[in-house]
Structures are given as structure tokens and as C-alpha cells.
Amino acid sequence: MPGSRFHPGHRRMAQEIERKFLVDPDRLGPLDDGVEIVQGFIETRDLTVVRVRIAGGDAWLTLKGKNTGAVRTEFEYPIPASDARQILSELCNERVIVKTRYLRKFGGHTWEIDVFAGQNSGLVVAEVELASEDDKVEFPDWVGREVTTDPRYYNVNLLSHPFCDWGDC
Numbered sequence: 001m002p003g004s005r006f007h008p009g010h011r012r013m014a015q016e017i018e019r020k021f022l023v024d025p026d027r028l029g030p031l032d033d034g035v036e037i038v039q040g041f042i043e044t045r046d047l048t049v050v051r052v053r054i055a056g057g058d059a060w061l062t063l064k065g066k067n068t069g070a071v072r073t074e075f076e077y078p079i080p081a082s083d084a085r086q087i088l089s090e091l092c093n094e095r096v097i098v099k100t101r102y103l104r105k106f107g108g109h110t111w112e113i114d115v116f117a118g119q120n121s122g123l124v125v126a127e128v129e130l131a132s133e134d135d136k137v138e139f140p141d142w143v144g145r146e147v148t149t150d151p152r153y154y155n156v157n158l159l160s161h162p163f164c165d166w167g168d169c
Contacts, residue, residue: 017131019070034101039053040087116158126143
């Protein structure tokens with residue numbers, strides 16, 4: 001997807017290090033050039049996440065391990081969009097998260113700002129990927145409380161416990 005660390009045509013195997021924050025939409029200002037993302041999850045028995053995602057005309061299958069703070073194992077592979085649509089329909093039972101992702105550069109990092117739709121309307125989060133856990137991050141004024149380790153904000157959990165059910169929207 002645009003701005004991703006992932007390069008189509010290459011298998012990606014890495015450790016993902018990212019921090020997640022709530023966003024103050026009043027300070028954020030206008031957002032341009034967002035990409036709609038539709039993603040679903042295949043049920044697993046443990047804390048492993050199997051995700052299928054369509055962003056624009058591209059699609060990926062991603063496997064993520066258990067979070068340890070801001071770090072987790074991640075494997076990501078490009079797949080045909082037609083396969084992704086079928087997986088979403090048949091294996092995810094059409095239970096999906098819909099959001100629009102915007103990219104903003106600030107302080108030497110690219111921030112991914114996700115504006116959620118549907119049952120998660122009203123939720124706006126920003127993620128910043130880091131080279132290491134010790135990587136210094138400069139925070140824009142629109143970044144609020146850190147929610148990196150709060151499982152309520154994991155996309156997979158937003159399916160079964162959407163933001164609107166929290167009484168916050």
C-alpha cells in the first residue's frame with residue numbers, strides 16, 4: 001500500500017515495532033489523499049492474528065504474533081485482490097473493519113492516521129513505525145494518549161467490541 005514498508009512482489013518477514021496513539025481531530029486539520037482500507041480477520045485460537053486487507057487495488061495476507069509492548073512478529077504477503085475479496089466473504093464472514101488511512105510526515109517519521117467508519121466511527125488513531133524500541137519520536141500536537149498496549153484498540157478486537165459500543169461515539 002502507498003507509504004508502506006512493504007514492497008509488492010517481495011515476501012515480507014520482519015519484526016514490527018509501532019506505537020499507537022489517539023488523535024485529536026480538532027488539531028489535526030484537513031486530511032488529503034486517503035486510501036480506503038477494508039480488512040477482515042480469520043479466527044485463531046491464540047493471540048496470533050491472520051488478516052486480509054484490501055487497500056486501493058492491492059491486497060495482502062498478514063500474520064501477526066502476540067504483542068510484547070510495541071513489538072510483534074509480522075509476515076505479510078501480496079495476494080490477488082480477487083482472492084482477498086473471496087477470503088473476506090467466505091472466511092471472514094464479511095465481518096470487516098473499514099477505515100481510511102492518511103499519511104503525514106512529521107519529525108523524521110511517517111505517521112499513519114486511521115479514520116474508522118461503520119461501528120467504529122468516531123475513532124481516529126495514529127501509528128508510527130519505529131526502527132527500534134529506543135527510536136526517538138517527535139510528537140505532532142494532534143497526538144493524544146498512547147494506546148499501544150491497550151487491546152481494545154487492536155483492529156481485530158474492534159470487530160467484536162466496536163468503538164460505538166464503548167459509549168464514546
